[in-house]
Amino acid sequence: MEYRRLGSSGLKLSEISLGSWLTYGSRVEAEAAKACIRTAYEHGINHFDCAVVYGAQPHQAEEVVGEALREFPRHTYTVTSKVFWKVGPSTYDQGLSRKHLIERVEMSLKAMKLDYIDIYYAHRFDPETDLEETLRAFDDLVAQGKIxxxxxxxxxxxxxxxxxxxxxxxxxxxxxxxxxxYNMIDRGIEQEVMPICAREGIGQVVYSPLAQGVLTGKYKPGMPIPEGSRGADPKYGKFVQRYLSDEEMLRRIQQLQPIAERNGLTMAQLALAWVLRRPEVTSAIIGATRPEQVVENVKASGVKLSEEDLKEIDRILGYAE
Known part of the structure; x- marks a missing residue:
């Protein structure tokens, strides 16, 4: 595993991070989730991503992730959570107000059984709260040592x-x-977000680098959705549908297989290496339901694709100039 500095901070994160969106606390049983987290740690992953809303109910994924990480020395990993989305019936159960931020941090700490959270995110922008109020609340939480x-x-x-x-x-x-x-298909951050963040000393920890599994090549045009895949899940398949509805893109993705093979990579490893080609990207967040998936994906760390490979990928996916 290789590590990269996060923006202008002193943190160094593993190039591959493990996330818990749509998996831990919901689709994956606690013991299977812990096995994935243990495998990730043993293979050099030091960054674990979570959020208040992940899981079947608020803070459930935090509980699973926190319990799994207690096996390891606290100073050897970083763990995150995120706050914004509605998590209850009260008007105070959402947003980025000082009240909601401070109360949810306490709940996240309790769920994870931690003294501090390494990184706390604004899960989205809150147009109904003055931005300075939100920024001062984050500043205070850092000063208090809670994040x-x-x-x-x-x-x-x-x-x-x-x-x-x-x-x-x-x-x-x-x-x-x-x-x-950020992934081979969703490249929107390249034009403005990446340059602005680079100027401001803000690193990129990107999610969905495999486009919800579509870039692994398992969803083939004109073929049924594979059983057991996220796309076949009656509850979570909706997150994959926007990719699966584009038959032409699915055909193009199949054409990436020879590039992966000549580099000795799986399609997933190719997609992760492509994301990590950008120096602005500190880490790519993967999801895993089985330890074997973690073992496969961490092998993308340190892989360097040639300029010829990158140009061919752009040509196949329709991004060539």
Missing amino acids: LYWGFSQWTPAQIERAAAIVDKRNLRRPVVSQPV
Whole structure:
């Protein structure tokens, strides 16, 4: 496993991180989830991603992840959580108000049985709360030692620039990480988000690097959705549908197989290596329901694709200039 510095912070994260979205606390039983986390740690992953809303109910995935990580010395890993989405009937059960942020951090700490959370994210931007209120709350939580760093997920370029201007003006602690979707198909952050964050010292820890499993090549055009896959799940398949509805893209993805084979890679490893080709990307978050998936994916760390391979990938997927 290789490690990269997270933005301008002192953190060094494994190039591959393990996430818990749609898996731990919901689709995957606790013992299987713990086996995946244990395997990840043993293979060099030091960054574990979670959120308040992950799991069948609020904080459930946090409980599973926290329990699994208690096997290991606290100083040897980083763990995250995220807050924003509605988690209850109260008007205070959502958003990025000072009240919700501070109360949810306490609940996250209790769920994970931790003294501090390494990174706490604004899971989305909250248009109904003054941005300075949110930024001051994050600053206070860092000062109190309840979180060490803060970041955001899926903020627009304008939102990122506004936040950067406020923290500079008010001398508040800066965000160190952005968590956007990024993969061979979803490249939207390349034009503005990456350059802005690089300028501001904000690293990228990207999610969905395999496009919900589509880039593994297991979803073939004109063929039934494989049994047991996320796409076949009656509850969670909706997250894959936007990819599966594009038959032409599915055909193009199948054409990536020879590139993977000549590099001695699986399709998943190829997709992860492609994401990690960018120096702005600190880490790519994978999901896993079985330890074997973790073992396969960590092998993408350190893989360098040639310029010829990268150009061919762009040509196949329709991104060539």
